[in-house]
Amino acid sequence: xxxxxxxxxxxxxxxxxxxxxxxxxxxxxxxxxxxxxxxxxxxxxxxxxxxxxxxxxxxxxxxxxxxxxxxxxxxxxxxxxxxxxxxxxxxxxxxxxxxxxxxxxxxxxxxxxxxxxxxxxxxxxxxxxxxxxxxxxxxxxxxxxxxxxxxxxxxxxxxxxxxxxxxxxxxxxxxxxxxxxxxxxxxxxxxxxxxxxxxxxxxxxxxxxxxxxxxxxxxxxxxxxxxxxxxxxxxxxxxxxxxxxxxxxxxxxxxxxxxxxxxxxxxxxxxxxxxxxxxxxxxxxxxxxxxxxxxxxxxxxxxxxxxxxxxxxxxxxxxxxxxxxxxxxxxxxxxxxxxxxxxxxxxxxxxxxxxxxxxxxxxxxxxxxxxxxxxxxxxxxxxxxxxxxxxxxxxxxxxxxxxxxxxxxxxxxxxxxxxxxxxxxxxxxxxxxxxxxxxxxxxxxxxxxxxxxxxxxxxxxxxxxxxxxxxxxxxxxxxxxxxxxxxxxxxxxxxxxxxxxxxxxxxxxxxxxxxxxxxxxxxxxxxxxxxxxxxxxxxxxxxxxxxxxxxxxxxxxxxxxxxxxxxx
Numbered sequence: 268x269x270x271x272x273x274x275x276x277x278x279x280x281x282x283x284x285x286x287x288x289x290x291x292x293x294x295x296x297x298x299x300x301x302x303x304x305x306x307x308x309x310x311x312x313x314x315x316x317x318x319x320x321x322x323x324x325x326x327x328x329x330x331x332x333x334x335x336x337x338x339x340x341x342x343x344x345x346x347x348x349x350x351x352x353x354x355x356x357x358x359x360x361x362x363x364x365x366x367x368x369x370x371x372x373x374x375x376x377x378x379x380x381x382x383x384x385x386x387x388x389x390x391x392x393x394x395x396x397x398x399x400x401x402x403x404x405x406x407x408x409x410x411x412x413x414x415x416x417x418x419x420x421x422x423x424x425x426x427x428x429x430x431x432x433x434x435x436x437x438x439x440x441x442x443x444x445x446x447x448x449x450x451x452x453x454x455x456x457x458x459x460x461x462x463x464x465x466x467x468x469x470x471x472x473x474x475x476x477x478x479x480x481x482x483x484x485x486x487x488x489x490x491x492x493x494x495x496x497x498x499x500x501x502x503x504x505x506x507x508x509x510x511x512x513x514x515x516x517x518x519x520x521x522x523x524x525x526x527x528x529x530x531x532x533x534x535x536x537x538x539x540x541x542x543x544x545x546x547x548x549x550x551x552x553x554x555x556x557x558x559x560x561x562x563x564x565x566x567x568x569x570x571x572x573x574x575x576x577x578x579x580x581x582x583x584x585x586x587x588x589x590x591x592x593x594x595x596x597x598x599x600x601x602x603x604x605x606x607x608x609x610x611x612x613x614x615x616x617x618x619x620x621x622x623x624x625x626x627x628x629x630x631x632x633x634x635x636x637x638x639x640x641x642x643x644x645x646x647x648x649x650x651x652x653x654x655x656x657x658x659x660x661x662x663x664x665x666x667x668x669x670x671x672x673x674x675x676x677x678x679x680x681x682x683x684x685x686x687x688x689x690x691x692x693x694x695x696x697x698x699x700x701x702x703x704x705x706x707x708x709x710x711x712x713x714x715x716x717x718x719x720x721x722x723x724x725x726x727x728x729x730x731x732x733x734x735x736x737x738x739x740x741x742x743x744x745x746x747x748x749x750x751x752x753x754x755x756x757x758x759x760x761x762x763x764x765x766x767x768x769x770x771x772x773x774x775x776x777x778x779x780x781x782x783x784x785x786x787x788x789x790x791x792x793x794x795x796x797x798x799x800x801x802x803x804x805x806x807x808x809x810x811x812x813x814x815x816x817x818x819x820x821x822x823x824x825x826x827x828x829x830x831x832x833x834x835x
Contacts, residue, residue: 493520496520576680588635620645703771703774703775707771711770723763727750
């Protein structure tokens, strides 16, 4: 009778272990979805040490990821690496202990802050906060300033917002337009003073109110940029003094104040004109604003990282053009000096293009990058048609081959930047996740015919019977040769229905070929199951032996439930 009870207890224990294993598998599915983002932002992650009593409310995925990290970790936050996940999977017993301890800690947090405060500060585990690519920018921005409770009118949220940067970038662009209008106004006066064709009237007659409008617009721009400096100083505090761009803004505002002060006393000195030219430096701020847009960040980053290649390109071009310039100059000088058929007009035309070293270098760069036909016509008509050989040779070797290679080098540098820049990769991952979620949402709405926000097995099989659906999923990188098996893989909670969250996360996990992480998880899970089956067979054999002893002896076996559990 006791052996029968032990067998029943063993079956219940096996059922409990299988339930826990399924729960762990569901957690691993969620961790895999987070790993797609964590791998992309591995270099841009922020270390965060959050105690239990001040930890903010986290989503389910982040909470499970925090449970999976031992409290003895000496380093601070960084995304879960592959070797960490492998070591985490090697011990399923340790995973269960973390899960039980985490559930106890959650209950203690629900009971009130007084119970949490009883735990010593040295025993508080460090919680790893995994962040998605879409929220990394806000997290990095929020960590610039200490996280204290601020009133709603505090300037910190304003100066750290993306709208704030875009607004002042637009103001800089509008100021550039105003400066262009001012240049056009000055050019009208200059053309009228030279009596140039088409400039018959002075600027005061054509645009009489433009000077007053420009002064008013310049005053408005100066006040706005001054308010920007004040808001940033009040919001960022000490961080403002560490940012070179903020010092740049403050210097420009100070120069504008000097300009306005000198204008009030009716001074028009060269120093005042020099101060007004400094306004052009504000256009440099557009480079920083450009880096906030996805469409232009590749070009600005590529230009920044291509300075080294640009220097070597300049060296090569100067050396090659120098050789051609010296060669052509020596040939023409020798021909003009020995041949009396060249008239004064012909020599003047040749001197215009090849007379001195700077003229030769400029002509060679014109051959390569500019209008080379007029120079080629001069060489053909004045010198000899044989010079066409030189023209064609130079155009083919330098104009086509060399310039083509240089363009290819810069294209390769641009692609390298696009593939290695952390910000670009992070935004690309977030964009692909958003597109994937939108596609799955559209498919979910078309498939959910009942409108209960769930896709049943019957609805799934019905829509998978259409060839167009199979081809669409194949284009997404997911083969639907066995739709019901795929449905079982997507149904993580075993409810025989799919929600939108399960569809998005499951399809994202199953897309594409198997990765090294998937194979490592599968191998480790299979090893754990083999160990569990081996222990179950060992306990089963022991129970069979005890049953045989019970049949042959009247003495009850000395095997307790505690020893059986210890053997498991």
